[in-house]
Amino acid sequence: MKKYELETVVRVSERYGSGLLHLVLERTDGKDMPEMAPGQFVEVAVDRAKVLLNRPISIFNRTDKALELLVSPIGTATKALCEYVTGDRLRIIGPLGHGFSTQFAAGTRVLLMGGGVGIAPLYYQLRTLLSAGVKAEVVYGNRTAQDAEICALFSGLAPLHVCTDDGTAGFHGLVTQHPATEGAFDFVQVCGPKPMMKACARLAAAKGVPAEVSLENQMACGLGACLCCVEDSKDGNVCVCKNGPVFNTSLLKWQ
Numbered sequence: 001m002k003k004y005e006l007e008t009v010v011r012v013s014e015r016y017g018s019g020l021l022h023l024v025l026e027r028t029d030g031k032d033m034p035e036m037a038p039g040q041f042v043e044v045a046v047d048r049a050k051v052l053l054n055r056p057i058s059i060f061n062r063t064d065k066a067l068e069l070l071v072s073p074i075g076t077a078t079k080a081l082c083e084y085v086t087g088d089r090l091r092i093i094g095p096l097g098h099g100f101s102t103q104f105a106a107g108t109r110v111l112l113m114g115g116g117v118g119i120a121p122l123y124y125q126l127r128t129l130l131s132a133g134v135k136a137e138v139v140y141g142n143r144t145a146q147d148a149e150i151c152a153l154f155s156g157l158a159p160l161h162v163c164t165d166d167g168t169a170g171f172h173g174l175v176t177q178h179p180a181t182e183g184a185f186d187f188v189q190v191c192g193p194k195p196m197m198k199a200c201a202r203l204a205a206a207k208g209v210p211a212e213v214s215l216e217n218q219m220a221c222g223l224g225a226c227l228c229c230v231e232d233s234k235d236g237n238v239c240v241c242k243n244g245p246v247f248n249t250s251l252l253k254w255q
Helices: 076-081 116-131 148-154 194-207
Strands: 004-015 021-027 039-045 054-064 068-071 089-098 109-117 134-140 160-164 187-191 211-214 230-233 236-239 246-248
Touching: 021 160, 039 068, 054 076, 054 089, 054 116, 054 148, 068 116, 089 187, 089 230, 109 116, 116 134, 116 148, 134 148, 194 211
Parallel strands: 109 134, 109 187, 134 160, 187 211
Antiparallel strands: 004 021, 004 089, 021 068, 039 054, 039 089, 054 068, 211 246, 230 236
């Protein structure tokens, strides 16, 4: 898929209570956004943070005229990015990487499992699956009660099962312990903290169901040149940014 360098205009859609920022980007030339696959990411140049490297951000959603990102203010660059306001301009490169599988027969049952800000790439994936007639459900885990607005976006499309570590919302426990995981499904797709994704991979393997995970290894160049995001796989060392970030768990040395 062709990579583009675009100058975009920021529209701040929401600033959620947890600190997450929902950014909507539109091209300055007024043209459509390039095609993007769920699970891919873009590299964002956060110039005002005065950092050398761009920052990889998952694609939360894509429409003809807009690219949507969900940003968590964790480091210097992402904190600076969360200070951008409507009308500011950003330079992005993308789409990058390989995304989730989307070619399923109508009626296939897919379980999407997200943890924390790892829920971000699953929204675009959910929309894509539903448009193809796939039956999908979402299990969303976090330490404490999630942003109601994000939950509403997902629950407005498909069944959403919320889990919290402290029991402040939904099911009190881990995503792998939720009763929804005991149902029948044909495929599992996951994004979140690595321990959670490994647990989800074990759950899928125990059921004999294929699974994909979106790895969150620390990236630098986003193009596979710097070797900062290497993951050990059954095919040897692979760059998450170039060969992933989505991998079938059967290829990873996790078991």
